[in-house]
Amino acid sequence: MIASELLKKDAQHIWHPLTQHKTALPPLAISHAQGNYLYDHEGNKYFDAISSWYTCSYGHVNPALTQALKDQVDQLHHVVFAGMTHEPAVRLSEKLLSILPDNQEKLFFSENGSTSVEIALKMAFQYHFNRGEKRLAVVALEGGFHGDTFGAMSASGLSVYNGPFEELLIEVIRIPAPTSENMEIVLQQVEQLIAENDIASFIYEPLVQGAAAMQMNDASGLCRLIRRFRESGILSIADEVMTGFGKTGSHFASSQIQNRPDIICLSKALTGGIMPMAITSCTQEVYDAFLHDENSRGFFHGHTYSGSPLGCAVAAAGIDLLVSENIQEGIKHISLSHAGFLDQLKQHPAVGDVRHCGVILAFDLAAEMQRYGNERNLIFQWFWKRGVFLRPLGKTIYLVPPFTTTAEELKFLYDTILEFLDSRAV
Numbered sequence: 379m380i381a382s383e384l385l386k387k388d389a390q391h392i393w394h395p396l397t398q399h400k401t402a403l404p405p406l407a408i409s410h411a412q413g414n415y416l417y418d419h420e421g422n423k424y425f426d427a428i429s430s431w432y433t434c435s436y437g438h439v440n441p442a443l444t445q446a447l448k449d450q451v452d453q454l455h456h457v458v459f460a461g462m463t464h465e466p467a468v469r470l471s472e473k474l475l476s477i478l479p480d481n482q483e484k485l486f487f488s489e490n491g492s493t494s495v496e497i498a499l500k501m502a503f504q505y506h507f508n509r510g511e512k513r514l515a516v517v518a519l520e521g522g523f524h525g526d527t528f529g530a531m532s533a534s535g536l537s538v539y540n541g542p543f544e545e546l547l548i549e550v551i552r553i554p555a556p557t558s559e560n561m562e563i564v565l566q567q568v569e570q571l572i573a574e575n576d577i578a579s580f581i582y583e584p585l586v587q588g589a590a591a592m593q594m595n596d597a598s599g600l601c602r603l604i605r606r607f608r609e610s611g612i613l614s615i616a617d618e619v620m621t622g623f624g625k626t627g628s629h630f631a632s633s634q635i636q637n638r639p640d641i642i643c644l645s646k647a648l649t650g651g652i653m654p655m656a657i658t659s660c661t662q663e664v665y666d667a668f669l670h671d672e673n674s675r676g677f678f679h680g681h682t683y684s685g686s687p688l689g690c691a692v693a694a695a696g697i698d699l700l701v702s703e704n705i706q707e708g709i710k711h712i713s714l715s716h717a718g719f720l721d722q723l724k725q726h727p728a729v730g731d732v733r734h735c736g737v738i739l740a741f742d743l744a745a746e747m748q749r750y751g752n753e754r755n756l757i758f759q760w761f762w763k764r765g766v767f768l769r770p771l772g773k774t775i776y777l778v779p780p781f782t783t784t785a786e787e788l789k790f791l792y793d794t795i796l797e798f799l800d801s802r803a804v
């Protein structure tokens with residue numbers, strides 16, 4: 379189908395996510411993708427500088443992942459995961475638990491980041507309920523993003539789009555993300571919150587708050603918060619849907635924080651962008667709180683496609699890639715290059731704040747801008763025309779390139795960014 383025909387039919391039939399269809403530009407039609415590039419119907423190629431929302435970290439249509447999918451396709455596509463199990467799920471579990479922080483013992487499967495968060499929140503509520511405690515409040519970080527289902531949306535501090543639902547949300551108390559400057563004040567605030575509320579859990583994006591325009595928070599601050607909450611029996615939930623699988627330099631951001639979370643949410647790069655899948659992991663202690671002769675103490679939550687054999691097979695192959703020498707070298711190289719480029723960016727008159735963590739690089743333009751406003755769209759188009767796909771968030775431009783990005787490709791990205799900045803500085 380030619381692109382114009384495709385767009386016409388798209389407009390007839392499809393309601394896109396996060397889109398105001400009255401004012402939005404027509405979508406871009408992508409015909410295929412390969413490695414680090416997207417291709418349109420005219421054969422133009424675009425470097426995927428955000429790994430398609432942080433999913434395809436090993437490059438698009440990665441041969442090892444494709445092969446894992448093909449192998450599984452001939453075996454078993456789907457089976458009920460309540461009362462049944464299968465080899466790909468067990469294979470994935472062993473691999474994943476061998477790289478997760480070592481206090482994680484059990485895995486609960488679902489299909490997307492929001493449900494992994496929903497499950498984490500429900501696990502924490504019921505953990506307390508099963509122990510005879512009524513705890514109904516959640517503590518979350520300001521500016522956090524955890525997804526679009528009700529619980530996840532409630533925990534998200536970016537409430538600009540939550541207006542119609544505000545009165546329906548669960549009770550969430552927000553604290554500032556810890557930094558070396560505000561730590562003592564935040565800890566005081568937390569003391570008071572603990573004294574005045576029955577808090578079930580503390581949810582946070584470790585090290586990098588993605589949707590808050592890649593705001594970076596302090597590992598030692600989070601470490602102290604986790605410890606303080608633990609002292610009061612409050613479960614910590616690390617939402618690693620974005621940060622998981624190598625993006626912060628380590629396999630998980632939580633690996634860089636000494637105190638371990640009780641629960642971890644995973645999705646996005648879990649399957650390298652091939653299958654929608656998510657996992658909520660937890661400690662033995664959390665799991666044990668659901669063991670009882672009474673059925674109702676169990677966790678009665680389930681999604682039809684839980685533990686998809688296809689997803690599990692691909693995710694297991696993804697972990698093999700993640701721990702491979704090639705990919706680990708790639709992560710190190712990108713991280714080091716980013717650090718060098720950051721020094722250059724800092725000097726530029728058109729640039730405000732700059733930050734970097736692993737393969738994630740972000741900088742603010744020295745200007746005020748709406749999150750998805752007109753000027754932001756013009757920047758998007760400027761880069762698109764030069765063969766780079768990135769999605770600025772307001773005045774923040776950020777890169778989360780695939781781990782397979784080469785030195786030449788990084789140079790191309792950096793040069794394109796500098797060209798853009800120079801065009802603003804004059």
Ligand SMILES: *Cc1c(COP(=O)(O)O)cnc(C)c1O
Pocket residue numbers: 490491492493495523524525526583588589617618619620621645646
């Ligand atoms: C993307 C994201 C989610 C939501 O995941 P979906 O798969 O889009 O539902 C939750 N938390 C974080 C940190 C995310 O980046």
